[in-house]
Amino acid sequence: xxxxxxxxxxxxxxxxxxxxxxxxxxxxxxxxxxxxxxxxxxxxxxxxxxxxxxxxxxxxxxxxxxxxxxxxxxxxxxxxxxxxxxxxxxxxxxxxxxxxxxxxxxxxxxxxxxxxxxxxxxxxxxxxxxxxxxxxxxxxxxxxxxxxxxxxxxxxxxxxxxxxxxxxxxxxxxxxxxxxxxxxxxxxxxxxxxxxxxxxxxxxxxxxxxxxx
Amino acid sequence: xxxxxxxxxxxxxxxxxxxxxxxxxxxxxxxxxxxxxxxxxxxxxxxxxxxxxxxxxxxxxxxxxxxxxxxxxxxxxxxxxxxxxxxxxxxxxxxxxxxxxxxxxxxxxxxxxxxxxxxxxxxxxxxxxxxxxxxxxxxxxxxxxxxxxxxxxxxxxxxxxxxxxxxxxxxxxxxxxxxxxxxxxxxxxxxxxxxxxxxxxxxxxxxxxxxxx
Amino acid sequence: xxxxxxxxxxxxxxxxxxxxxxxxxxxxxxxxxxxxxxxxxxxxxxxxxxxxxxxxxxxxxxxxxxxxxxxxxxxxxxxxxxxxxxxxxxxxxxxxxxxxxxxxxxxxxxxxxxxxxxxxxxxxxxxxxxxxxxxxxxxxxxxxxxxxxxxxxxxxxxxxxxxxxxxxxxxxxxxxxxxxxxxxxxxxxxxxxxxxxxxxxxxxxxxxxxxxx
Numbered sequence: 001x002x003x004x005x006x007x008x009x010x011x012x013x014x015x016x017x018x019x020x021x022x023x024x025x026x027x028x029x030x031x032x033x034x035x036x037x038x039x040x041x042x043x044x045x046x047x048x049x050x051x052x053x054x055x056x057x058x059x060x061x062x063x064x065x066x067x068x069x070x071x072x073x074x075x076x077x078x079x080x081x082x083x084x085x086x087x088x089x090x091x092x093x094x095x096x097x098x099x100x101x102x103x104x105x106x107x108x109x110x111x112x113x114x115x116x117x118x119x120x121x122x123x124x125x126x127x128x129x130x131x132x133x134x135x136x137x138x139x140x141x142x143x144x145x146x147x148x149x150x151x152x153x154x155x156x157x158x159x160x161x162x163x164x165x166x167x168x169x170x171x172x173x174x175x176x177x178x179x180x181x182x183x184x185x186x187x188x189x190x191x192x193x194x195x196x197x198x199x200x201x202x203x204x205x206x207x208x209x210x211x212x213x
Numbered sequence: 214x215x216x217x218x219x220x221x222x223x224x225x226x227x228x229x230x231x232x233x234x235x236x237x238x239x240x241x242x243x244x245x246x247x248x249x250x251x252x253x254x255x256x257x258x259x260x261x262x263x264x265x266x267x268x269x270x271x272x273x274x275x276x277x278x279x280x281x282x283x284x285x286x287x288x289x290x291x292x293x294x295x296x297x298x299x300x301x302x303x304x305x306x307x308x309x310x311x312x313x314x315x316x317x318x319x320x321x322x323x324x325x326x327x328x329x330x331x332x333x334x335x336x337x338x339x340x341x342x343x344x345x346x347x348x349x350x351x352x353x354x355x356x357x358x359x360x361x362x363x364x365x366x367x368x369x370x371x372x373x374x375x376x377x378x379x380x381x382x383x384x385x386x387x388x389x390x391x392x393x394x395x396x397x398x399x400x401x402x403x404x405x406x407x408x409x410x411x412x413x414x415x416x417x418x419x420x421x422x423x424x425x426x
Numbered sequence: 427x428x429x430x431x432x433x434x435x436x437x438x439x440x441x442x443x444x445x446x447x448x449x450x451x452x453x454x455x456x457x458x459x460x461x462x463x464x465x466x467x468x469x470x471x472x473x474x475x476x477x478x479x480x481x482x483x484x485x486x487x488x489x490x491x492x493x494x495x496x497x498x499x500x501x502x503x504x505x506x507x508x509x510x511x512x513x514x515x516x517x518x519x520x521x522x523x524x525x526x527x528x529x530x531x532x533x534x535x536x537x538x539x540x541x542x543x544x545x546x547x548x549x550x551x552x553x554x555x556x557x558x559x560x561x562x563x564x565x566x567x568x569x570x571x572x573x574x575x576x577x578x579x580x581x582x583x584x585x586x587x588x589x590x591x592x593x594x595x596x597x598x599x600x601x602x603x604x605x606x607x608x609x610x611x612x613x614x615x616x617x618x619x620x621x622x623x624x625x626x627x628x629x630x631x632x633x634x635x636x637x638x639x
Binding site: 140 | 348385
């Protein structure tokens with residue numbers, strides 16, 4: 001079977017993680033990368049930067065899939081904006097799940113979301129669109145993750161948690177069972193979230209506390 | 214070969230994680246779930262709640278295996294009580310190890326214990342009966358884990374540690390090399406246990422300190 | 427194909443983790459272990475301690491590979507000294523990568539380095555010689571790890587980090603994106619390294635702070 005042609009949008013570090021995962025799944029072949037004008041012609045792990053997001057019209061929606069490979073630290077705005085642009089032009093987004101990730105057959109993963117190496121999504125959980133479920137992240141049973149959320153490396157989201165849209169959950173942090181995190185919240189690396197966070201904000205530490213940022 | 218018939222006791226969230234693991238191993242088929250009377254007739258991921266623990270006698274010990282799928286946060290009493298009831302009636306408990314877990318051939322896992330997705334048990338370690346070794350937990354070499362212990366998600370138990378009976382080791386906490394944790398202790402999520410804990414209690418933080426609870 | 431004969435140097439706890447990994451890869455057969463004189467004749471997981479490092483000359487460099495299986499907590503001196511002795515006598519060091527580890531094809535791993543179960547090395551990262559990349563450690567994209575470094579269990583080294591020679595990065599600690607850790611630094615278990623550490627030292631806590639030691 002022919003592989004599906006995939007255009008990556010964003011040629012930075014996160015793009016490399018995505019490429020490593022995409023080549024593990026064999027469903028897609030990378031047709032090229034889009035980035036800023038100054039980087040056109042460069043290569044990322046052997047794949048060419050072939051244009052900018054002004055060139056989207058060159059890739060007919062029937063022939064290509066797209067994946068947003070821009071990273072997301074804190075603010076989800078950039079990834080969300082591109083997602084909405086792609087949707088408004090009827091582009092199809094790829095959903096990528098690493099061959100070494102484990103996604104329960106009782107769970108769902110939204111379009112445009114990437115699940116990187118060793119990440120786990122346990123039973124009865126739902127992951128929204130355009131999320132990054134990063135390497136080794138562990139989302140337990142009965143969770144609900146919104147859209148444009150980045151669950152970073154080695155994060156643990158325990159059973160029954162809800163993470164609303166556009167959150168950034170920092171590396172190696174942990175959410176205890178059954179809590180909710182307000183939309184657009186930022187959780188610092190290594191934080192322990194031991195209660196529901198109703199108010200959006202930046203939270204760090206063990207137990208986590210809100211800081212100005 | 215015919216699969217072994219398995220009865221699950223407890224139909225909550227942890228049961229879902231267990232089901233996801235059981236269907237990965239192909240050794241057992243789930244014959245039904247027992248829970249409280251009010252839930253009889255409901256389904257968990259497509260498996261029926263067919264009775265309560267008053268119905269154990271309906272499942273002859275020669276024909277069925279049992280797994281306790283009640284979760285364990287803090288107190289081990291409930292899981293321990295059911296375990297003792299099963300043993301007193303000569304029931305056989307299943308030992309379940311996820312297809313994606315890694316258990317050293319130089320180690321042992323007690324009956325009634327479940328080792329969930331991606332968990333690791335390194336060489337020369339012994340895990341007791343009726344434990345939960347949760348998703349991504351990592352038990353290193355030369356450890357001894359007692360009975361009725363819950364090693365929660367993403368916990369690290371480093372080499373040469375001893376965890377006595379009925380402990381709860383919270384999500385993403387870490388025990389440094391060669392320490393011992395007293396029976397019935399509770400370690401909070403994200404705690405760093407950097408010394409032997411002789412006195413049972415609730416310990417949280419980095420480094421961990423005892424709190425009243 | 428005949429397996430390559432491998433001599434292990436060091437018969438303690440870390441040696442057991444190494445054996446568990448070596449038997450997973452099938453490329454090498456363990457020909458014996460070297461340790462102190464008092465332990466000669468003992469067995470580690472069924473493999474004999476057959477001599478001390480005074481006996482290296484008995485194992486011709488053309489016929490044998492070597493792996494240093496001494497652990498490394500804090501000080502790298504012992505492992506480094508043996509490494510230099512082996513190199514000065516033209517011995518070949520094995521590079522061991524667990525069957526369950528994931529090492530990107532876009533990355534490199536130096537000789538004498540062991541990558542244990544479930545560890546991950548993402549794209550465009552380089553790992554130096556004689557390192558321990560311990561169970562479940564996660565080294566993200568674009569990292570550079572020096573020589574004689576121990577990245578302990580469940581550590582996260584996020585994208586673009588540099589860890590200089592002879593560091594010990596403690597269990598379950600996390601380095602945020604793009605930071606550098608000075609040579610010979612010691613990072614405590616569970617520490618959150620949220621900035622570049624220019625000065626060598628011992629760092630613990632969240633966020634990490636330097637302590638006297």
